[in-house]
Amino acid sequence: MRQTILAVLSLSAMAALLTGCGGDMVLLNSKGPVAQGQSDLMMTAIYLMLLVVIPSALMALWFGWKYRASNKDADYQPTWAHSTAIEVVVWGIPCIIIAILAWLTWWGSHKYDPYRPLESDKAPLTVQVIAEQFKWIFIYPEQNIATVNEIRFPEKTPVSLKLTSNFTMNSFFIPALSGQIYAMAGMQTHLNVLANETSPAEGYRGFSSNYSGYGFSQMRFRAHSVTDAQFAEWVAAVKAGNGTSINPNAVQKTVLDQAEFASLRDGNRSHKQIAAMVRNAKTDLEKELAATAEKEGPYKTQPHPVTYYSSVEQGLFESIINKYMSNYHGADHSAAAGAHEAASSEAHAAVEPASQVVGE
Template sequence: MRQTILAVLSLSTIAALLTGCGGDMVLLNSKGPVGQGQSNLMMTAIYLMLLVVIPSVIMALWFSWKYRASNKDADYKPTWAHSTAIEIVVWGVPVIIIGILAWLTWWGSHKYDPYRPLESDKAPLTIQVIAEQFKWIFVYPEQNIATVNEVRFPEKTPLSFKITSNFTMNSFFIPQLGGQIYAMAGMQTHLHLMADQPGVFRGMSSNYSGYGFSQMHFKAYSVTEAEFTQWVDAVKAGKGTGVNPEAIQKGILDQAELATLKDGDRSKHQIEALVHRAQAAGDAEALAKAEAMKPFPNKPHPVTYYSSVEPKLFETVINRYMSNYHGADHSATAEHGSQAHAANAHATASVEE
């Protein structure tokens, strides 16, 4: 009886949360066709499973009451062993529900495939995403600008995100617009999203990647086309702070600038442990090396705008990790630009397909 009461309370709590009483649940407050579709699939699956859960809870309560020790009028059948009707219900209903869920899973996997372009009368906006050490870098190849920890795009316009990592494996996620997808060094993944209306959405990393993981969040701004054009022009002119006063405006994002975006070498506790170990061992060289390390930041990297971007910067980041497969260093962008581009096309062909 105690377990039954706990089950009822748990279901009541979940129901309250799903109806919005628990606050702004972003997964159920979608602002785009992909996020809305995925949210509908999730709720459909929950409703189907409740077809089993709710009757089971009701019957458990009813059976406990009807066959309680004080009820002398309840039927007593110690030799009862089988009921065809019960077997049909117990096995038939779950089989039907599982079949429906299987079909929904197959249909939803194809309908909301992150690699599948969205249908629209507008041309998609391409945004290249680089997961850097505890921050997100967004490159707009068509506009020739870049940002750190902020992304802006026009409403009702398909977004084609091309994603990689210049660090450990990570996961790119804007919950209100759609599902997450991994960012991996030496690889390129795709994600297609769209916002139905203007707004500010929370973006994050949904994959633990180290001590600075909690700092990897950003704001995604859905704005009108006129506001987007105005913002792009302001950033290109070096006046991005006129749109966002809290941002930092810089010039070109090239390889040298990209290298400065790696924050720290170890966490504060790791550095202290290395210093203590070197002192205990009397190793002056290791001590000097440990003391020279910079700790990971304890707050997010400030929003930064770049008025221009080094050509093929995104491809260069991918090729840097593919040099072992092609027998050469493809990180150079000047002398070997065309070769690096060809190597990247080969390395990511399977992903693009």
């Protein structure tokens, strides 16, 4: 009994340290209807399951105390074999709870389907999201601007996110606003979010919740919910090449095209790994891989700085998806992608000096 009490107290203390004492309770303090609904579903499921867990735990303690060896007054029935009332309780109540949980799961899966548009009087804002190695790139096709590791949107306005990846599978997650959804190469997933209020000055926390390599821990970004006027002011500043007037810690650049996009990729190996590859390379293939690793360099140990682009190459998001879809369904995108990249490289070379003057 003493060991059981100590174990319960230890687990309770650990739970308090991990949550209440300075912990991040964002999942229980949602700032949007999607995250709030998912939080309510989670807590409802927990409460329902506690209807079985708490009585079971209490009865286990009570039975142990009542039928202890020193209690000579306990009712002892060595020939007892069956009780219909007990069978009804121990099977009936769990079956009812499981049925309720099944219905909640079915209802919640449809109600909070990430592809389901949110009801609102305002038109949704479309944002294209690309998981890059190791950062998040946000493209605003209607505003013709782009950002790295920062997303801004008006409060009380639905945001329609279209996501893909330019390397391995990643999980896009803003705990305060929605559940996570995967971004995968050659595919497009959707996520609809809405913020009920403006965010704190530092914004809401966003990150990748799916391990994707050594630099995965640097895939962090901030989501800022602002007023309509503030959003319009920010868009105008970024388009004018003056986004740093809104965020002094950001870097302002000119155009996000294929060449600039390619330059954003980080290395995915450590210094020691690259050195070992170069040292142990024997075959031509191993030497080629080692040379590529040296060119890419080691993975970054700090998140990529917030970067603004005053314009975006038309169709950049679609070209990232098509790059992984060559010859799929009989369509060969490889030649078109190559020509597209060559043309954008020339354009990038022409504007790069201006980019260096503006923000670098």
